[in-house]
Amino acid sequence: MKIASFNINGIKARAGALTRWLDDAQPDLAVLQEIKSTDETFPRELIEDRGYNLETHGQKGFNGVAILSKAPLEDVTRGLPGDDADQQARWIEATVTGERHALRICGLYLPNGNPVELDDDGTPRAGGKYAYKLAWMDRMEARLRELMAQETPLLVTGDFNIIPQAEDAARPEAWREDALFRLPSRAAFRRVLNLGFADAFRLRHAGPGHYTFWDYQARAFERNDGIRIDHVLLNAYAADLLQECRIDTDVRAGEKPSDHVPIWAELAL
DNA sequence: ATGGTAGCACGGCTA
Numbered sequence: 360m361k362i363a364s365f366n367i368n369g370i371k372a373r374a375g376a377l378t379r380w381l382d383d384a385q386p387d388l389a390v391l392q393e394i395k396s397t398d399e400t401f402p403r404e405l406i407e408d409r410g411y412n413l414e415t416h417g418q419k420g421f422n423g424v425a426i427l428s429k430a431p432l433e434d435v436t437r438g439l440p441g442d443d444a445d446q447q448a449r450w451i452e453a454t455v456t457g458e459r460h461a462l463r464i465c466g467l468y469l470p471n472g473n474p475v476e477l478d479d480d481g482t483p484r485a486g487g488k489y490a491y492k493l494a495w496m497d498r499m500e501a502r503l504r505e506l507m508a509q510e511t512p513l514l515v516t517g518d519f520n521i522i523p524q525a526e527d528a529a530r531p532e533a534w535r536e537d538a539l540f541r542l543p544s545r546a547a548f549r550r551v552l553n554l555g556f557a558d559a560f561r562l563r564h565a566g567p568g569h570y571t572f573w574d575y576q577a578r579a580f581e582r583n584d585g586i587r588i589d590h591v592l593l594n595a596y597a598a599d600l601l602q603e604c605r606i607d608t609d610v611r612a613g614e615k616p617s618d619h620v621p622i623w624a625e626l627a628l
Numbered sequence: 629a630t631g632g633t634a635g636c637a638c639g640g641c642t643a
Contacts, residue, residue, distance in 0.1 A: 366633065367635070368634075369634085369635045371635085371636080372634085372635060372636085373635095393643090395635065396636090396638060419636085419640080420635085420636050420637075420641085420642090421635095421642065421643095422634080440634090452633090471642080471643060473642095473643075486636095488642095509636095520643095574632090574633075574643090575632090575633040575634050576631085576632045576633045576634090577631095577632060577633085618633090618634075618643085
């Protein structure tokens with residue numbers, strides 16, 4: 360089963376690029392981020408006409424995640440637990456069943472966190488975007504700790520807005536103080552990995568030069584000035600089923616592209 | 629510190 364993640368940066372603007380990729384890549388399941396649409400205004404026919412089931416968790420104008428799948432999606436839940444006041448649509452879960460195994464999938468759009476605002480003592484300013492990012496990551500860790508206790512295949516994918524290591528950026532020094540790379544962000548990501556997840560891409564590909572995002576500005580893609588911030592995390596039960604993990608870099612060169620490209624993993628489910 | 633580009637939706641925020 361081919362399982363993909365794609366930050367499409369707006370479903371209305373990306374109808375063409377998204378459907379071209381679906382028809383070409385033929386994922387069995389895909390998690391989308393930044394649909395920037397409510398559930399009511401999402402153009403479902405783009406997905407359903409291609410034989411996919413669709414579950415959305417949308418929001419007007421910003422954020423928003425969705426899962427599409429050829430196989431039925433079971434036990435769908437929306438929203439990241441841990442803060443009933445959080446209005447941002449950034450988390451969706453579902454279970455999909457293959458021939459031999461069921462897989463729990465978490466799709467996420469992790470907060471960007473910029474601008475980083477700190478108090479005089481260096482702690483993130485309460486109510487600021489960076490404090491929200493770190494608090495959201497604490498909630499994610501708590502939810503994944505719960506799911507880990509089930510000891511069944513688990514896949515967590517999406518736009519993490521985290522550059523895990525210096526080799527995951529063309530110019531790491533430019534990101535040193537950025538919310539995507541500064542140490543507290545990377546430490547929070549590492550705490551999630553330490554629950555027992557593997558970075559699926561790094562199980563198959565080593566070294567620098569592998570990116571999933573290039574800014575629209577300053578011809579970043581043409582200069583390959585990118586960062587690797589879209590990830591697929593696998594618990595040990597899912598990692599045992601991993602066959603391949605790749606980044607569809609060519610999608611960034613297409614017509615009216617997203618600033619992200621898809622990443623996908625093939626699992627022997 | 630600024631400006632560079634894009635999406636949603638039509639003003640300003642988010643990235």
